[in-house]
Amino acid sequence: MSDASQRFLFENADVRGEIVQLEQAFAAVREHHDYPPAVARLLGEAMAAAAVMCATIRSDGVLSLQVEGGEEAAVPMLLVQVDASEGTLRGTARYQGEPTRGGLAELCAGGRLAITIEPEEGQRYQGVVGLDDAGLAATLEGYFRDSEQLPTRLHLACDGQRAGALLLQRLPASGGTQPTEADPDAWDRIGYLAETLTDRELLERPVNEVLHRLFHQETVRVFEPRALAFRCRCSAGRIASILRSLGREEVEQVLAEEGVVEVRCQFCGATYSYDRVDVAQALSDGNAAPGSDSYH
Numbered sequence: 653m654s655d656a657s658q659r660f661l662f663e664n665a666d667v668r669g670e671i672v673q674l675e676q677a678f679a680a681v682r683e684h685h686d687y688p689p690a691v692a693r694l695l696g697e698a699m700a701a702a703a704v705m706c707a708t709i710r711s712d713g714v715l716s717l718q719v720e721g722g723e724e725a726a727v728p729m730l731l732v733q734v735d736a737s738e739g740t741l742r743g744t745a746r747y748q749g750e751p752t753r754g755g756l757a758e759l760c761a762g763g764r765l766a767i768t769i770e771p772e773e774g775q776r777y778q779g780v781v782g783l784d785d786a787g788l789a790a791t792l793e794g795y796f797r798d799s800e801q802l803p804t805r806l807h808l809a810c811d812g813q814r815a816g817a818l819l820l821q822r823l824p825a826s827g828g829t830q831p832t833e834a835d836p837d838a839w840d841r842i843g844y845l846a847e848t849l850t851d852r853e854l855l856e857r858p859v860n861e862v863l864h865r866l867f868h869q870e871t872v873r874v875f876e877p878r879a880l881a882f883r884c885r886c887s888a889g890r891i892a893s894i895l896r897s898l899g900r901e902e903v904e905q906v907l908a909e910e911g912v913v914e915v916r917c918q919f920c921g922a923t924y925s926y927d928r929v930d931v932a933q934a935l936s937d938g939n940a941a942p943g944s945d946s947y948h
């Protein structure tokens with residue numbers, strides 16, 4: 653099975669759906685980190701969730717899901733990003749100890765989830781929500797309900813090797829929020845059918861088989877699947893801007909102690925090495941561009 657996102661639509665029901673299945677991209681994210689199983693599962697769910705949500709945003713751009721856990725949390729930080737125009741994604745998590753079990757709320761205790769959309773053009777958007785004890789899917793359903801007024805059902809699954817997501821969303825019928833008059837029960841009926849989906853089906857069965865099993869009594873229009881792949885967005889330029897945001901003093905201190913400043917990308921493991929000349933260049937680039945976002 654290849655990593656992909658599959659859009660579908662219930663005809664005459666103002667309900668849309670999206671299924672994401674990930675395996676290679678999830679493996680790439682785990683390649684440079686020996687994540688404990690519970691952390692890997694949460695990261696996989698977050699990747700599938702971000703990919704499935706990305707498919708619902710209208711514009712091209714980058715969607716990020718970032719969890720900041722409390723200081724004592726087993727997972728103080730988790731970040732996944734999906735580039736909608738490229739169909740690429742990456743993710744990373746910081747953890748302490750060896751958490752073996754627990755979902756979002758336990759692993760990231762005391763945390764919050766930020767949903768950020770950076771469109772290629774236009775205004776950056778960010779929504780922040782508290783963590784639902786029932787997990788990441790429930791947290792995101794709450795976000796769509798409260799922030800977007802879009803009734804949404806989300807099923808997330810991850811077995812440590814594969815990650816999957818099913819999203820169903822009720823679209824405002826002709827601009828309103830009332831169900832379509834022709835089929836007022838559609839949303840509830842489709843929801844009941846979707847509830848019978850098992851994690852194993854979502855992770856292991858081909859998407860068309862899953863859709864047929866769940867919704868063969870409905871009229872479903874299925875679109876072309878869209879390929880997804882791991883790709884890191886790091887570059888020498890981005891790392892240089894991180895150096896600038898650290899500040900001259902800190903960077904020069906490292907340089908004095910180590911002779912070189914090494915920055916390792918947490919997403920892909922790439923190492924960027926800066927000697928004295930490179931550091932001077934990186935820091936002066938920022939000075940030469942006042943008004944850039946280097947200094948916050």
Ligand SMILES: [Zn+2]
Pocket residue numbers: 884885886887917918919920921922
């Ligand atoms: Zn990278």
